[in-house]
């Protein structure tokens with residue numbers, strides 16, 4: 001499904017062809033038919049896996065880096081998660097059907113593609129606007145699609161329409177998707193709560209420039225609920241408004257592109273009825289930013305990319321008081337995180353064989369937040385927030401949050417060097433080095449409450465509670481990657497690619513356990529590990545072994561990926577601060593040792609996908625009655641034994657899944673049908689997290705063996721799309 005594709009958009013052409021994988025139209029369409037989750041469209045790309053949670057909010061993991069470590073760009077924008085559990089990540093704001101182009105850079109991200117991230121890049125964009133021509137002065141187009149998936153009765157519709165003259169164009173796109181909780185394999189039970197309902201609308205007005213366009217768009221999301229089986233809370237409302245201005249134009253000296261945007265999210269969490277219980281949490285977040293880039297032709301050989309961007313995130317996060325509380329719990333008040341990024345990148349096409357790309361980038365991040373308080377003015381809630389008279393804080397080893405300055409500024413520098421060598425028509429090699437820096441996010445620095453009983457901050461799907469650390473430093477990654485591609489001259493019959501990589505990270509941001517309570521969950525505190533190392537390789541290949549036959553063409557495809565992540569710890573969790581105040585009972589209830597928990601010297605990093613691969617047989621048949629594309633694939637995932645023990649990450653058994661699908665296209669009509677997990681295998685996704693609903697009474701389990709979330713059983717899907 002993944003093809004190295006010719007990129008034609010001005011300004012992005014050059015850097016994306018280095019180290020990029022673009023999903024072609026057919027690949028996109030096939031993924032769109034199978035899931036309501038935009039991040040899931042990337043899961044078949046070697047080196048990409050998913051950290052799953054809600055039905056439309058998975059987080060992509062690229063070469064072992066997840067979440068904020070990956071540079072995710074949606075239509076040129078940085079959109080942050082306005083949630084302590086990262087339930088509304090950037091990709092959840094664009095429905096799969098709205099994606100016109102999807103690119104993954106699993107290896108090295110050129111500085112012109114973004115900063116403040118240390119992993120690869122995922123970008124999704126709508127298609128650039130097409131205008132009418134003098135021959136056909138008015139253009140009218142539309143599309144209508146619907147789908148159904150049996151495992152969770154997920155049904156949805158997508159609609160789009162556009163009207164264009166030679167100079168103007170108006171687009172509307174909308175989508176609706178609703179699902180109940182899904183069923184686990186082997187006739188398993190419902191995994192609760194995992195249902196969702198999501199609606200998205202987007203209007204765009206575009207105007208043609210002599211060699212480009214500008215566009216203004218406004219989008220809205222209304223998401224009434226989304227269950228998260230690996231979190232303590234569910235999303236019970238996510239409303240957002242997103243507005244932007246875009247332009248792109250070519251000139252004799254080069255090209256320019258620009259973007260200005262504003263995004264407001266109103267997010268509410270509670271427990272969905274099937275989970276039971278109630279505890280309201282609210283987050284209001286905004287994103288505001290611009291990006292300006294110029295691509296200047298210095299000579300026949302050299303192109304200079306320069307750019308500047310600004311991105312500001314603000315967050316208010318509070319948990320409203322219900323009858324049993326004195327006051328609202330303030331998790332974040334007026335938190336802000338600002339970033340100014342500036343880069344220069346020189347691309348040189350030395351000759352038809354050698355291309356080099358050298359980039360330098362600065363990101364200055366400044367952040368701040370206001371004072372906080374807990375649900376009450378009692379000692380336990382005040383302890384972490386304010387200085388309590390009589391407490392000797394030098395003895396307890398903490399400083400209450402309101403007693404210290406919160407403003408922090410980081411000045412970060414990124415460097416990238418990439419070269420590609422194409423010696424002949426049969427091979428291509430890329431070698432890259434990057435130094436990348438990421439500053440902590442607002443929760444990593446400012447989540448203020450410690451101890452396991454406030455386990456509401458955390459996005460790893462592990463059920464642990466995380467406390468921020470004002471002394472966190474940015475993490476710095478040194479990435480080395482190499483990629484070799486071999487293929488036939490036409491790139492039609494066979495291709496093989498192999499991409500090993502190694503990343504050394506200094507000051508890796510990590511949750512160190514302070515306490516392990518009776519339920520087996522941990523009270524974590526964000527620290528910088530002195531160092532962490534990630535290494536692995538992706539391999540893929542395709543062979544069209546029967547280009548022509550009465551039954552069409554036949555090809556085999558294979559891919560495999562391996563990643564290993566190890567960090568150096570050996571530190572000690574903080575000593576239980578309640579103990580000196582005669583609070584030993586609290587310490588023992590929270591499993592918080594007075595002398596502090598000793599961390600192992602070496603720790604396995606969290607969310608590392610075990611060795612996995614896919615073998616597939618593909619068939620394409622063109623007939624007078626349309627085109628058939630058939631796919632039979634076998635996914636193999638090995639047992640996950642290298643788990644982050646200090647997070648309580650579950651081990652998961654290996655499994656084999658068989659997936660079958662076929663698509664039929666006749667002119668502007670397209671039908672996709674298929675079965676995922678054909679044999680209804682019961683399995684656990686290795687990055688699916690802990691099944692929280694199973695850990696509350698009356699369920700019992702062993703604390704060292706927290707239950708993993710059962711993955712989806714057999715699902716029959718059908719999708720119909722018509723264009724007119």
Ligand SMILES: [Cu+2]
Nearest residue numbers: 083085087269
């Ligand atoms: Cu949330």
